[in-house]
Amino acid sequence: MPLRVSAGNLGAAPVPVETVACPECDLLQRLPALPPGGKARCARCGFTLATQPTDPIDRPLALTLAAAIVFIVAHTTPLLGLSAVGRHASTTIAGGAYEMWQQGEPVTAVVVAFCAGIAPGSYILFMLTVLFAVRRPPAPRWVGEMLRWAHFMRPWSMNEVMILGILVALIKIAELATVEPGIGMYGLGALVVLFTAIMVTVDRRELWRRVEWAEGETPLPPAARGSTRAEAGR
Ligand SMILES: [Zn+2]
Secondary structure (H helix, E strand, O other): OOOOOOOOOOOOOOOOOEEEEOOOOOOEEEEOOOOOOOEEEOOOOOOEEEEOOOOOOHHHHHHHHHHHHHHHHHHHOOOEEEEEOOEEEEEOHHHHHHHHHHOOOHHHHHHHHHHHHHHHHHHHHHHHHHHHHOOOOOEOHHHHHHHHHHHHHHHHOOHHHHHHHHHHHHHHHOOOOEEEEOHHHHHHHHHHHHHHHHHHHOOHHHHHHOEOOOOOOOOOOOOOOOOOOOOOOO
């Protein structure tokens, strides 16, 4: 039996208690199981250490599903249309990145494609997989890996920066041509709001609590439904 030192590993304790270090002042303290809607604050500095959302899975899942639909719409419909001297042209986000590549700006094209397409798309995909998987705890271990990847991708999805850039360009071009924001532009705006809403409603602690442990054991998930399943080592 390998020795494992873990704050939450308290053997057969009936109430799961977690020991955490305050990210602000480093004070080690034990977190009790919180009631839905409850908050735990640091005893020394008052920093909010943990919150227990009333609906930790279904609400972020609904928001992520909405984000997936909006993401598809934002990437398949024109971002903006330009009309000048009787000619009209419109493009999507991917079309814009491709055009930049063609015009000899490969670095900008790759950055736009990654920050406006690949990163937000992967974040939505990873979060959807994680949220569906943890609905029936314990979730397999690869879910934890996916959660890590979702967390890694989140700062790289910069839809808000993209919108700001487009708005600046729109104002500059407006004197030369007639510019019409397309559905894709509104989709990008909605994505910014949805991503923020996902971040606010999702509780990573709760998600981790529902993921199977490294040795195949499962701690008592306080808010999880169903009974605890102790699996023999794999
Ligand atoms: Zn503190």
